Amino acid sequence: MTISVRKVAALGLLGAVLVGCGGGADTASPVVDRTSAAATAEPTAAPGAKPAKPAPAAPPTMAAGPQGRTPVYERRTGRGTEKVVALTFDADMTADQGPRAARGERFDNPELIATLRRLKVDATIFMTGRWAEEYPDQVRSIGTDPRFEIANHSYSHYAFAEPCYGLPTVAKPDMAADVRRAFDSFRDAGAVNVVPYFRFPGGCHDDTALDALAPARVTAVQWDVVGGDAFAKDPDAVAEQVLSGVRPGSLVVLHCTRSAAPATERAIRRIVPELRARGYRFVKVSELMRAG
Numbered sequence: 001m002t003i004s005v006r007k008v009a010a011l012g013l014l015g016a017v018l019v020g021c022g023g024g025a026d027t028a029s030p031v032v033d034r035t036s037a038a039a040t041a042e043p044t045a046a047p048g049a050k051p052a053k054p055a056p057a058a059p060p061t062m063a064a065g066p067q068g069r070t071p072v073y074e075r076r077t078g079r080g081t082e083k084v085v086a087l088t089f090d091a092d093m094t095a096d097q098g099p100r101a102a103r104g105e106r107f108d109n110p111e112l113i114a115t116l117r118r119l120k121v122d123a124t125i126f127m128t129g130r131w132a133e134e135y136p137d138q139v140r141s142i143g144t145d146p147r148f149e150i151a152n153h154s155y156s157h158y159a160f161a162e163p164c165y166g167l168p169t170v171a172k173p174d175m176a177a178d179v180r181r182a183f184d185s186f187r188d189a190g191a192v193n194v195v196p197y198f199r200f201p202g203g204c205h206d207d208t209a210l211d212a213l214a215p216a217r218v219t220a221v222q223w224d225v226v227g228g229d230a231f232a233k234d235p236d237a238v239a240e241q242v243l244s245g246v247r248p249g250s251l252v253v254l255h256c257t258r259s260a261a262p263a264t265e266r267a268i269r270r271i272v273p274e275l276r277a278r279g280y281r282f283v284k285v286s287e288l289m290r291a292g
């Protein structure tokens with residue numbers, strides 16, 4: 001099979017974007033602040049009142065760092081022995097990819113979402129605001145399904161620190177607004193299950209970015225297992241990479257972008273039963289964070 005030069009060039013560009021999602025990770029102490037969950041506890045009901053339905057617990061967040069700096073959650077394997085694993089899927093679309101979507105390129109992956117539902121797998125979708133604008137019906141469907149939670153992967157999928165896989169860079173004064181714009185796009189589409197977690201495009205960040213994002217009041221979320229699904233053609237290779245990397249408490253990064261991660265859905269069909277056979281349970285990031 002031959003691939004045209006033009007197509008290779010296009011894939012290369014998007015490859016920089018997607019491969020950027022599986023980059024290196026930083027470290028920080030995952031000290032979870034549970035006060036936000038406690039603050040939502042129901043008041044004691046008056047005598048004779050109908051028992052109130054307990055309010056859903058607020059998603060846990062980490063305490064801010066010095067000067068309110070954005071905290072970074074990174075699951076470190078080896079802590080704890082509970083066999084839980086969080087599968088996360090980045091819904092990437094850069095701010096300048098609208099013309100490609102208009103020409104028919106699919107940045108979504110409804111088959112993947114359907115498979116997660118069919119297999120009853122809880123998951124966290126780190127969504128870009130630009131993706132949400134392109135696929136509002138899917139955002140509403142995902143964002144009102146208790147099986148999923150939508151987290152923030154920026155509006156633009158531009159870099160928040162340099163270098164970052166060749167991505168264009170968000171200016172520091174625009175960083176918090178970029179993240180807020182993504183949250184706005186989720187809510188405009190009708191999503192409800194939105195959590196205050198943020199994944200840096202490419203995972204690229206520094207203290208400047210963590211300071212700049214403080215007003216957005218998010219917890220940055222990194223990962224310990226790279227699925228390697230960007231441009232992977234062989235679902236077994238993706239499955240084997242995930243299966244060999246997962247430990248109790250792992251946080252796995254994969255993609256929900258069909259054109260650029262075409263093997264992911266088939267890989268999931270193998271990953272899920274094999275991990276369940278090993279005794280693993282699939283949780284959302286909020287549950288993983290709640291576990292400590």
Ligand SMILES: [Zn+2]
Nearest residue numbers: 021090092201
């Ligand atoms: Zn990404």
